[in-house]
Every structure is written in structure tokens, then in C-alpha cells.
Amino acid sequence: MKQLLVLSGKGGTGKTTVASALIQLSHAKAFADCDVDAPNLDLVMHQRCEPIKTDYFGMPKAIIHEEVCIECGQCQSQCRFDAITYNQFNETYQVNLNACEGCGVCELICPVDAIHLESLVDGQMLLYKDERVFSTAKLKMGSGTSGMLVTRVKKQMMEEEIDTNIAIIDGSPGIGCPVIASISGVDYVLIVAEPSLSGISDMERIISTASGFGVKTFVCVNKYDVNTEYTDKIEGYAKRKHLEFVGRIPYDVEAVKAINQGNTIVDIDCASGRAVGQIYETIKNKL
Amino acid sequence: MKIAVLSGKGGTGKTLLALNLASVADKASYLDCDVEEPNGHLFLKPKIQFVEPVEVKMPRINEEKCTGCRKCIDFCRFNALAYVNHSIKVFEDVCHSCGGCTLVCPENAITERNKTIGKIEKGLSENVKVSTGILNIGEASGVPIVKQLIESEASNDELVIIDAPPGSACIVMESIKDADYCVLVAEPTIFGTQNLSMVHELVELFKIPFGVVLNKCLNHDNPAENYCNDHKISIIGKIDYSQELAALSSRGELVSRTNTHYQTLFKTILNRIVEEVAYETTSRT
Amino acid sequence: MKILIPVDEQIKDTDVCMSFGRAPYYLMYNTEDFSYEFIKNTGAASQGGAGIQAAQLVVDSQAEVLLTPRCGKNAADIILGAGMKVYKTLNPSVQYNIKEFLEGRLNPLTEIHPGYHNHGGN
Numbered sequence: 001m002k003q004l005l006v007l008s009g010k011g012g013t014g015k016t017t018v019a020s021a022l023i024q025l026s027h028a029k030a031f032a033d034c035d036v037d038a039p040n041l042d043l044v045m046h047q048r049c050e051p052i053k054t055d056y057f058g059m060p061k062a063i064i065h066e067e068v069c070i071e072c073g074q075c076q077s078q079c080r081f082d083a084i085t086y087n088q089f090n091e092t093y094q095v096n097l098n099a100c101e102g103c104g105v106c107e108l109i110c111p112v113d114a115i116h117l118e119s120l121v122d123g124q125m126l127l128y129k130d131e132r133v134f135s136t137a138k139l140k141m142g143s144g145t146s147g148m149l150v151t152r153v154k155k156q157m158m159e160e161e162i163d164t165n166i167a168i169i170d171g172s173p174g175i176g177c178p179v180i181a182s183i184s185g186v187d188y189v190l191i192v193a194e195p196s197l198s199g200i201s202d203m204e205r206i207i208s209t210a211s212g213f214g215v216k217t218f219v220c221v222n223k224y225d226v227n228t229e230y231t232d233k234i235e236g237y238a239k240r241k242h243l244e245f246v247g248r249i250p251y252d253v254e255a256v257k258a259i260n261q262g263n264t265i266v267d268i269d270c271a272s273g274r275a276v277g278q279i280y281e282t283i284k285n286k287l
Numbered sequence: 288m289k290i291a292v293l294s295g296k297g298g299t300g301k302t303l304l305a306l307n308l309a310s311v312a313d314k315a316s317y318l319d320c321d322v323e324e325p326n327g328h329l330f331l332k333p334k335i336q337f338v339e340p341v342e343v344k345m346p347r348i349n350e351e352k353c354t355g356c357r358k359c360i361d362f363c364r365f366n367a368l369a370y371v372n373h374s375i376k377v378f379e380d381v382c383h384s385c386g387g388c389t390l391v392c393p394e395n396a397i398t399e400r401n402k403t404i405g406k407i408e409k410g411l412s413e414n415v416k417v418s419t420g421i422l423n424i425g426e427a428s429g430v431p432i433v434k435q436l437i438e439s440e441a442s443n444d445e446l447v448i449i450d451a452p453p454g455s456a457c458i459v460m461e462s463i464k465d466a467d468y469c470v471l472v473a474e475p476t477i478f479g480t481q482n483l484s485m486v487h488e489l490v491e492l493f494k495i496p497f498g499v500v501l502n503k504c505l506n507h508d509n510p511a512e513n514y515c516n517d518h519k520i521s522i523i524g525k526i527d528y529s530q531e532l533a534a535l536s537s538r539g540e541l542v543s544r545t546n547t548h549y550q551t552l553f554k555t556i557l558n559r560i561v562e563e564v565a566y567e568t569t570s571r572t
Numbered sequence: 573m574k575i576l577i578p579v580d581e582q583i584k585d586t587d588v589c590m591s592f593g594r595a596p597y598y599l600m601y602n603t604e605d606f607s608y609e610f611i612k613n614t615g616a617a618s619q620g621g622a623g624i625q626a627a628q629l630v631v632d633s634q635a636e637v638l639l640t641p642r643c644g645k646n647a648a649d650i651i652l653g654a655g656m657k658v659y660k661t662l663n664p665s666v667q668y669n670i671k672e673f674l675e676g677r678l679n680p681l682t683e684i685h686p687g688y689h690n691h692g693g694n
Contacts, residue, residue, distance in 0.1 A: 098460055108362070176429070259476050
């Protein structure tokens with residue numbers, strides 16, 4: 001199956017709004033929400049079945065066994081991540097699991113072998129399967145999203161033998177690990193840009209991150225009428241970078257209403273939905 | 288007083304609020320902790336006074352002392368080391384700088400050197416002292432930058448506005464852990480509300496007093512407002528969606544500096560926050 | 573000559589695994605005695621740097637050639653640095669790729685993608 005990934009760099013540009021519309025338009029039978037920090041796609045893609053849940057074990061973290069601990073404090077002094085503190089109340093050393101990076105230095109240096117690294121359940125992978133396959137994950141709060149989890153979410157979708165011309169992936173904002181992991185192996189990227197100074201700055205950073213992968217990249221602008229001058233700038237920039245500029249979507253109050261009612265913008269008749277429809281027609285020929 | 292502005296979801300207007308709160312104060316410091324995509328400086332246009340690099344430690348192998356025992360490779364949980372052509376190769380982009388390999392090497396063949404992963408730019412924009420954290424492209428974690436940013440203003444007794452990164456992961460926690468009050472910015476969509484519930488959980492866990500500002504409000508049912516009412520969360524401000532505000536912000540204009548309506552609006556929110564902090568302080572003592 | 577290919581199962585008539593770094597096994601085919609061996613990829617479950625650990629395994633196996641659909645920069649640095657040759661697989665079948673390689677019809681892998689750091693949290 002060919003994979004189209006929707007990215008933006010900046011948050012809030014309309015990635016999920018566009019991705020969900022594309023899923024409907026393309027009749028994609030497989031899709032994934034890789035924005036595992038803040039998954040939203042499920043709110044508009046109504047899955048009628050219960051998901052198959054799989055525990056996701058995160059990076060092993062340090063656990064101090066109090067009974068063995070002699071309170072020498074060496075673990076605290078060697079920890080580079082300030083993850084070990086002394087709890088006056090309980091009179092024990094304890095590990096802040098959010099700060100712990102699982103490096104193993106404390107386990108290594110503890111003179112009485114009181115520290116061990118253990119893998120804990122950080123969240124769950126979810127797989128919805130009916131006529132369509134929808135893969136996502138829900139992380140426990142504080143668990144870092146990781147490239148590994150993003151890769152697993154994609155893999156979970158890919159492993160299902162479903163006949164679909166295209167699979168759509170809703171990516172995450174930013175330029176870090178999870179985004180890089182989501183780009184690897186996809187066939188196409190659609191960047192949803194926003195015509196603002198912040199939006200342009202972030203778009204340039206995501207294009208720079210994605211360019212190393214040599215994936216065919218499309219660019220569109222959402223809420224283009226907020227600033228048509230910047231929209232033109234984005235179009236010019238895309239052309240200079242040899243990326244395909246595929247369309248403009250207007251700011252649309254009807255879109256907000258549709259989303260809030262749990263629909264995609266192509267489930268109702270509205271200006272933004274029609275614009276995404278045209279963008280899909282443009283992209284379809286190039287897939 | 289340290290106020291952190293967070294949102295869970297990107298694009299809700301977190302930076303808009305943080306910037307304008309800082310600019311309507313008599314004097315304030317603004318910290319841009321969204322190190323992957325820092326935007327505050329585009330609006331504040333600070334005159335940069337100095338730049339400090341943010342460095343992490345990277346292993347350096349002394350080839351002459353190395354015997355190829357591979358204890359360092361066996362220890363490293365991040366697979367940052369490999370043995371090729373009779374020498375150890377270091378993969379800096381996955382190294383977490385834990386220092387473990389330097390401890391484990393029986394020949395003391397590993398020392399450390401500094402590597403720059405980003406920088407902090409400090410400058411001035413009228414009444415606002417601006418500190419921007421920037422992560423170099425390709426680097427994996429911005430946490431050391433946020434730590435350095437927060438440290439640099441730790442002893443600042445005056446008003447500090449922290450523009451947190453979106454989401455609720457570790458980097459957000461680092462940004463808010465020393466805050467006296469958190470402002471959660473929410474947009475009127477179900478997407479925004481789902482993410483609001485995540486940062487809500489976060490601030491409750493950290494036991495930091497907080498309130499919500501509803502942004503981009505339209506004339507219909509607001510799921511974020513309903514969420515706040517259901518959970519008895521203080522709504523400390525409401526900003527209506529306005530094409531004009533969107534257009535001005537898109538151009539990088541700091542509206543409270545150029546428009547009296549917005550100046551008043553943001554000043555009202557800031558005053559409300561100050562009141563809330565004072566209330567929390569007195570009710571705790 | 574020993575040829576290595578990432579695979580999902582320990583069967584010689586299987587398909588090539590889509591991922592190099594997280595392939596569960598590597599199939600090793602020896603052209604001299606036509607034998608097959610499978611190496612377990614202990615790095616497949618790592619949070620981060622899976623490609624690096626996989627590449628270390630590949631280099632330690634002393635194979636001369638790697639056939640793979642893709643490969644990241646970090647892994648490539650190790651594998652090419654050790655003097656191994658890397659070729660791009662054409663279609664899913666392992667047997668097809670071995671045959672095509674031996675008949676000189678596979679091309680060297682030139683698109684090395686940037687290292688992607690699959691690591692935890694922070």
C-alpha cells in the first residue's frame with residue numbers, strides 16, 4: 001500500500017482536519033494517527049468496533065529497591081538527568097520516572113546492587129479493525145512519545161492485509177524524532193502550511209527535516225485568506241524548492257462546526273471541504 | 288512570579304497569549320521554551336545582547352588505549368557505539384550523554400568533549416527581556432535547552448512568562464515545574480478539548496494552580512468551555528476569534544503594543560492571573 | 573561469498589523485511605555451499621539506535637554483501653565503513669533478489685536516509 005503522510009511543522013495548522021478529509025475522499029481503507037502525544041483523529045473517524053489493545057512497554061527505567069539501599073547517595077550524584085532525589089519523608093532515595101532516561105549508570109555504580117532497570121507499561125497501541133484499519137496509540141501522561149512508538153503504530157497498520165490504494169497517516173507537529181520516524185518509508189508527504197510568520201518559519205524547518213528523505217512532497221496552505229500575501233510567499237517558496245504546490249483552503253467557520261459534531265469537512269458541504277476536494281483531485285493524478 | 292502558558296494542542300494561541308501578557312506588564316521576562324519551533328522572537332524582534340550555546344557531553348575514544356573489549360557497547364542502552372575496523376565509532380545523534388561508557392571502560396580510554404545542540408539568545412524588546420531557546424535541526428532532544436533556559440531565570444523575582452512547548456511530554460514538564468501558576472489556552476474544537484484534558488491532568492499532577500483562557504471563541508457551543516464548567520475550572524479570560532487579530536498576528540504584530548482594545552484585554556487577563564496567584568499564596572499561608 | 577538479507581521469518585522462501593534496522597532476522601546465504609543460516613536481530617526491540625545495533629550484527633557476521641530495500645545513515649556508515657557492499661532489493665521475494673544479485677542485475681543502494689532516532693521520550 002502506498003502511504004501519504006500529512007505534516008505541518010507548526011501545530012494547529014489543520015493537519016488532522018485535512019488528513020481526515022483525505023481519508024474520506026480517497027476511501028482509504030487504512031489510516032494511522034501518529035500524533036501519539038495528542039491523538040485526535042479518532043474524534044472524527046468513527047470506528048464502530050472496540051480496538052485491539054496491546055500494552056506498549058517504554059524505555060526501561062530505574063527502580064530503587066529500598067530494602068537494599070544503604071543511602072550512600074552515589075546514584076543521585078552520578079545521575080546526569082537529576083532524576084534521583086532523596087525523599088525526607090520516606091527516608092529513601094527515589095527515581096522520578098519522568099526524568100529518568102534509562103541510561104543504567106545508577107544500576108552500574110550502586111555498591112549494593114539496589115537499583116535495576118525495568119520496563120513499565122507506558123501506554124497502549126490501539127488497532128481498530130472493521131472494513132477499515134485504524135492504528136493509533138494512547139500514552140500514559142508523562143511518557144515521552146518516541147520514534148519507536150510511531151514506527152510501531154505505522155507497522156501495526158501496514159501488517160493488516162487490507163486492500164487499499166492508499167494509506168493516510170496523520171503526523172505529529174514539530175521536527176523531532178517522532179516526526180523523523182514517521183517520514184521514513186512513506187511514499188508521499190503533504191505539508192499543511194499556515195500563512196503567518198510563525199507558520200512559515202516552522203514550515204521551512206519541517207521541509208528542511210523532510211528533504212533528506214527524498215520523498216515526493218506536496219504543499220498546501222490552510223486558512224489562506226488570513227494573509228494572502230504570505231500565502232503567495234509560501235507558494236513561491238514551494239516552487240523554488242521544487243515541491244508541488246497543490247492548493248489553498250479558506251478559513252471556514254463551518255469547518256469548526258463540522259469537526260465539533262464529529263464529522264470531517266467533506267461530510268458536509270462547506271468551502272474548506274470543497275477546497276480539500278480540489279487538492280485531492282490534484283494530488284490523485286500524481287500518486 | 289513565574290507564569291507558564293501551555294496548551295496541549297499546537298496552534299491554540301499559546302504564544303499569542305504569552306507574548307501579549309509579557310508586553311502589557313511594566314517589566315517582564317519572556318522565555319520561549321518551544322525550542323523545536325520557537326516563534327516568540329518573530330513578534331518581539333528583540334535586540335540580541337548575547338548568545339549562549341547549549342552543550343551536552345559526548346564520548347571521545349582514545350584509540351591507543353582501546354583494546355576492543357566492547358564493554359562500552361554492551362553497556363550503552365542507546366546503541367550509540369559500534370566497533371568497526373578495529374575502532375569504536377560514536378553515534379552522537381543517539382547518545383544521551385549519560386557518561387556511562389566513561390565509567391565502564393576498564394582502560395579509561397573514554398573521556399568526554401562538549402557538543403553544541405542548540406543555543407539560547409537573550410535580548411531586549413522594549414519592556415520585555417527575551418530569552419529564546421533554539422534546538423539545532425537534526426538534534427533529538429530539546430530538554431537540555433529548556434533546563435538551561437529555566438535555570439537562567441530561576442532567581443528572577445519579577446514577572447517571568449514561560450511559553451511552553453505544545454503537548455504534555457517531558458519537555459513540557461521541564462518548562463512548567465517551577466511555575467507559580469499555569470495558564471491553559473484552549474480553542475473551541477473537540478480536538479482542542481481532548482488536548483486540554485491532557486494538560487489539565489499534567490498541571491493537577493504537578494499541583495500547580497491554573498486557569499483557562501478560551502481563545503478563538505465563536506458564536507456557538509464551545510466544547511472547551513463545557514469541559515471547564517464540567518470540571519469546575521476557572522476561566523480567566525475569553526478571546527473572540529477575529530479575522531483582524533488573525534491577520535495582525537500572521538504578520539508578527541504584537542497587538543497589545545499597537546491596539547488599545549487588545550492592550551486592555553490582555554491587561555485584564557494579566558491582572559486576573561496576579562489576583563489568582565495572590566489568592567493561592569494567602570490561602571496556603 | 574556470504575550474502576545477508578533482512579527477513580521477517582526464518583524461512584528461505586520468504587519476503588524481504590521492509591525495515592533494515594528492525595528486521596527480526598537476517599538470512600545469511602553462502603554461495604559456496606548454498607547453505608542458509610538465520611541470525612536473530614537482538615537490536616530489533618531497542619528504543620533507539622536500532623539500525624546501529626543491527627549494523628554491528630551484520631558486520632560481525634562477516635558477510636560480504638547486504639541486500640536491503642533501505643538503510644539509514646548511521647547503519648550505512650558502519651556497514652560501508654567495514655568494507656561491505658550494499659545493494660537495493662527489487663521485489664519482495666528473497667530468492668528473486670539473490671538470483672538477481674548473482675546475475676549482476678541489482679544496483680548498489682545509493683539513497684541512504686538520514687538517521688532517524690527511534691528513542692524514548694525526552
